[in-house]
Amino acid sequence: MTDIHAFSPFVVTAADAPAVVSPAYDSMSSDERLQFRQAHPRNYINVMRTTDDFPKGQRPTEEEVTAENIEQLNALRASGAFAPSSTDALFVYELEIDGHRQTGIVTEIPIREYGDGSVRKHEETRKEHELRLVSYLKEVGASSSPVCLAYDGRVGIDTLVKAATQSEPFLDFVLPDGIHQKLWQITDEDTIASLKAEFAQVHATYLTDGHHRAASTLRHAVGCHAEGRGAGPWDFLLVVLFPANQLRVLPFNRCVRDMGELTTDQMLKRISEHFVVESIELSERSLPSKHGEFLMLEGNQAYRLTRRFDDPSGSPVRDLDVSYLQDHLLAPILGINDARGDARLDYVTGDLGLAGLQQRLAQDWQLAFACFPTSMEELMAVADAGEVMPPKSTCFDPKPRSGLFLRMS
Structure with missing residues (x-):
């Protein structure tokens, strides 16, 4: 009660x-x-x-x-x-x-x-x-x-x-x-x-x-x-x-300072193992419209990324979009293993929209990722399971x- x-x-x-x-x-x-x-x-x-x-x-x-x-x-x-x-x-x-x-x-x-x-x-x-x-x-x-x-x-x-x-x-x-x-x-x-x-x-x-x-x-x-x-x-x-x-609930978007030693082509090839990658024309309508969808900005290029897989573990945390992005892209491809403390990673609140991500790119951040908002149902499932979300999963x-x-x- x-x-x-x-x-x-x-x-x-x-x-x-x-x-x-x-x-x-x-x-x-x-x-x-x-x-x-x-x-x-x-x-x-x-x-x-x-x-x-x-x-x-x-x-x-x-x-x-x-x-x-x-x-x-x-x-x-x-x-x-x-x-x-x-x-x-x-x-x-x-x-x-x-x-x-x-x-x-x-x-x-x-x-x-x-x-x-x-x-x-x-x-x-x-x-x-x-x-x-x-x-x-x-x-x-x-x-x-x-x-x-x-x-x-x-x-x-x-x-x-x-x-x-x-x-x-x-x-x-x-x-x-x-x-x-x-x-x-x-x-x-x-x-x-x-x-x-x-x-x-x-x-x-x-x-x-x-x-x-x-x-x-x-x-x-x-x-x-x-x-x-x-x-x-x-x-x-x-x-x-x-x-x-x-x-x-608004998204918490991500920006990354650099691609490490990867070229754009090398990065895209590795991303395609876990995401469907589609080059798109950038507009406000490019922002993710559903679960499993991301927008990636690199220089003047825009890409729609779509998850290839659902998480098979049954863990409500592992199935979050922000977890999928961290586990299958940010950590293994870009080397960002500490989502809370790595200086190469920063967060942009969803209320700033596309302009907030473009501003970061203008400030010499190389990559920006827009996420679909975590839902209240997902948050409640995580809390009910006694699990902990990754940093910056929700923005109320x-x-x-x-x-x-x-x-x-």
Whole structure:
């Protein structure tokens, strides 16, 4: 079961929301975040700084960054940017961009649901990143970035959410990046009870964004109990629950710095062992239109690659398009065996389209590969099997933003 809890966070005020609510943190480079912070001193992104966000040679210590984050948070709270909730509530959160709309429930769930596997994951986490987030939770004491979970939709939940959105939203604003966000507050006890009963029938949820936040919250809770602190806010995880069929999954495309010692003809000959290779005229319609299809760009040439084989192992991970590309092309032909750490490989989010890949080629990357998006069904199959996807297998857009809620621990 999924045990949702009404809670009473601080919520950004309507007047402050456009300035305080942050852009998608992970979609920005360190340089972009630095420039954004300098231009937007009241944005919540200034509360989430790490040493990596500063230029090399100018990086403060971890202790100095923590102190600055606390100072920025205190300044926002002192300015009245966040108002306390007067009662426990659930929140309906809607994000809309480019004709796509997704509507979810912001709530707390017991962190034990992550620990016992009811919240199912598909990515590995790095211990050093977890520990850094645990330190943040201890020292700064604030959570503002809901972990994003997907669930198999239920008519009962849809009906209750739709009814809640018939009233005027609690918040309604558009950020400069075009994301239209709305928030409704549910305080009616009968409606909350009905939503709790509906979610109790949801037997598994699926992490789509926030693997490290979830893992660090569990690690923090274990530490608090080891210190004898008993029950507390550390036992709960701030989440937003979306129906799986409402989420928009974009591809994570690949670019490769060079072909090693191979000529184009040698590379194409080897690729043809596992792919049908077709030279094509390049246009926006050249992007992959179905599972098993890829677009490869090399200089001014474009090729459609189509998988020759399905994976016979029955593993949902091995049958992913991104796995097939890695296992049958990037690793054996181009020598890229470490998809996470090889400097010859980089990733381009699907929202940048064909132009994003062409820009990389103009920056002296030799090859670019466009993939068909991994589906929610594929993600759920991997998570159900307890397997882990390759790096950068999914790109969810839009993502929940930080600075909307403030939950202190």
